[in-house]
Amino acid sequence: MSTQHSQEHPAQHPDVPAGARGYERFPGRIGETVADSTRAWPRPRGARAGAPNVIVVILDDMGYSDVAPFGSEIATPALSALADRGYRLTNYHTTPVCSPARAALMTGLNPHRAGFASVANSDPGFPNLRLEIDQDVATLPESLRAAGYATYAFGKWHLTRDALMHDGADKASWPLQRGFDHFYGTLEGCNSFFHPNQLVRDNTPVDTDDWPADYYLTDDLTDDAIAQLATLRAQEPDKPFFLYFAHHAMHGPLGAKPADIAAQRGRYDDGWDEVRRARHARQLDLGLFPPDTPLPPSATEPGFDVPAWDALDARTRDLYARYMEVYAAMVANVDENLGRLLQVVDDLGELDDTIVVFTSDNGGTSEGGPEGTRSYFSRFVHIAGLPQDWEADVDRDPDLIGGPRTMVHYPRGWGQVSNTPFRFYKGQTHAGGVRVPLFVSWPAGLPRDADDDGLRHQYQYVTDLTPTILDLVGVEPLAERHGRPTQEVDGVSLRPVLADGGAASTHPEQYAEFGGSRGYYRDGWKLVSLHTRGRSLTEPQWELYHVDADPNELVDLAEKEPERVAELAEAWRDAAWRNTVFPLGAAFAPGRRPAEQALERPVRLLRRTRRLERYRSSKLTSLRSFTVDAEVTAPGDGFLVAHGDQGGGYALYVEDGELHLAYNEYGRLHDAALGGFATGTVHAAFTWLPDFRWRIDVSVDGEPRGGLADVTMLLGMAPFSGIDVGVNRGGPVHWDLSQRHGSFRFTGRLTGVTFTPGEHAAYDPELVARVEEDVAEFYD
Secondary structure, eight states: OEEOOOOSSOOOOTTSOTTOOSOTTOOSBOOSSGGGOEEOOOOOOOOOTTOOEEEEEEESSOOTTSSGGGTOSSOOHHHHHHHHHSEEETTEEOOSSHHHHHHHHHHSSOTTTTTOSSOSSOOOSOGGGOOSOOTTOOOHHHHHHHTTOEEEEEEEOOOSOGGGOSTTSOOTTSGGGGTOSEEEEESSSOOOSSSOSOOEETTEEOOOSOOOTTOOHHHHHHHHHHHHHHHHHHHOTTOOEEEEEEOOTTSSSBOOOHHHHHHHTTTTTTOHHHHHHHHHHHHHHHTSSOTTOOOOOOOOSTTTOOOOGGGSOHHHHHHHHHHHHHHHHHHHHHHHHHHHHHHHHHHTTOSTTEEEEEEESSOOOOTTTTTOBSBHHHHTOOOTTOOTTOOSSOOOOGGGTTSTTOBBBOOHHHHHHHTTTSOSOTTSSSHHHHBOOEEEEOTTTSOOOTTOOOEEOSOEEGGGHHHHHHHHHTOOOOSEETTEEOOOOOOOOOHHHHHOTTSOOSOOEEEEEETTEEEEEETTEEEEEOOOTTSOSSSOOOEEEOTTTOTTOOSOOTTTOHHHHHHHHHHHHHHHHHTTOOSTTGGGOOOOOGGGGGGGSOEEEETTOOOBOHHHHHHHHTTEEEEEEEEEEEOOOEEEEEEEETTEEEEEEEETTEEEEEEEETTEEEEEEEEEOOSEEEEEEEEEETTTEEEEEEEETTEEEEEEEEEEOOOTTOSOSOEEESSOOSSOSSHHHHHHHTTOOOOSEEEEEEEEEEEEOOSOHHHHHHHHHHHHHHOO
């Protein structure tokens, strides 16, 4: 018997009969005995020797100026070290909102071509809003995994439409099916940092009854990432890795650890006007802009305006400063965790040969409104026809801001600071919405000359990241996927720009569009329009800026250069047709695919059912009457059913033998005692009332027990956490009850809970449609 190492061609023994099966691809020789055969093994698949690791870190809603190397007062030592050994791209652009940016980053395709004209929370039935990456599109992790890389994803995914987030759905658009070996995070667009709603590990939701008192999501995700890298090196010392870390920070609802907030206490008492001026001055000192670049005046456009800090009363200034302390604490925590992650890479001796990319998905946000909020999900409801007393900021103790009991966001004045020195915010195609920091570091492969400050001022775009990474690591993108040729990418490697600060941009022109706002960049000029409700989608109000000389978009040259406006407007239109941008307005068009009607059938949930995912739960209760029936056959204490969390929800529970109805009205709790209870069927009827309200009536075996006569209906994204049976996992609906009993599993026998959707509320159909629009527009 001999051993064959070469596998260039199969060489079966000539005595193998023609009808033999199973030997066709074996490269050795086969006889009837081992002694007459030649051993052979498949050549192991692996990355090329010396292939670098890759880490991509993307933040959510972090503005241009929020980290120290881009002008912030917030100390970010890990990012400062990254800037010192790498490159800062000062003219890097992304999409106005998050899912499109992630799709473009992950594929190299323009976002509309990738099927993401907006966030993955609508489904109007148009090609630009498939909200799933097509099966003939290769993702960055798929190309790297095929080349022998280990691939890991952590944090926010948000590339799966919400109807497919539940555990029984088709998972073709989940992370593991799109190229990752391991995933730990959430499919949602945002989450609580203290009591996450449905974390997913690989392909399975994680059930956690009680989170530790000191739990913090960013720390947890980093711990898992560190464990994966350490384990990989114990098992595969030479295998390169691709690690994609998509932070939930800085997306609302904002939350930070008490010690991190304490470290920022008092730092924002001078207010947003002064902090913005100081950031701008530092940006000029850092060389991010020419020294004569002005700071735009504070916004005055209706709906985007920011009051002067000095015009606010002392109590309001104190409240607003606290919001920014939380935001700054989150930035500092992200940097601390980045430092922990990179320290592990350094401990492995691989930091110099690891490509590190750090950026944000879009600019800072104005979604907190003019005054901020302590009730994040009530702030999400931006529809005409709301009652005059609708509370977009439920009054809560200011000392709770940033902790697990409040769902907060900062006022848009701080969003303007985040985007210093630019105008407007996330969601707009002006610079404030689309111009963000980008760091790239690879000391071994892209060393900096001693006289190179690492600043790169060339225009580049988010689609360039995939081709750049593949270029740097020497991997060709997948040519086929599932037997089909893959689509060509739109991005271009920016490696020449990294290697030579004097090189021309590799991306000289680019369209932009979101929600009717649009833009077109070409060779230092930018055509842009702002779309707001009520403006024509077909007749944009074009503005023209020479952004090479006017990066802040202050001097509108549209009237002086009508020919250039016409030329760039036609270029935008051509690009829109080439990139599946039309039809405009699809992102906020109401309507879902007919198959979703199946999600509105009655559901009986048995005791051991995992938490019913948020969107699946909402189809049973949103904008309608519904009933809940809990069947108890042996007495006990604990939750019968719970739906929601501190941001809004309701629950039926038994404590000390007494039945209770708890209703969390966006942070304001109602607790109705309903008398003694042992066994029977508890029936709760939620009946819609005018002005987006419910009446709740509870009975036991047909006997009325009381309820709540008139409460604010939970709209939009509330309840955010899904339905639990026999327990209240994660974020509690009733805070004090959770402090007494934790998740409070029911100790008796609960056979099941049945949800029966009733009639839809007969509100003005236009108003109901606007609720659907609101979810798509503001949940981004």
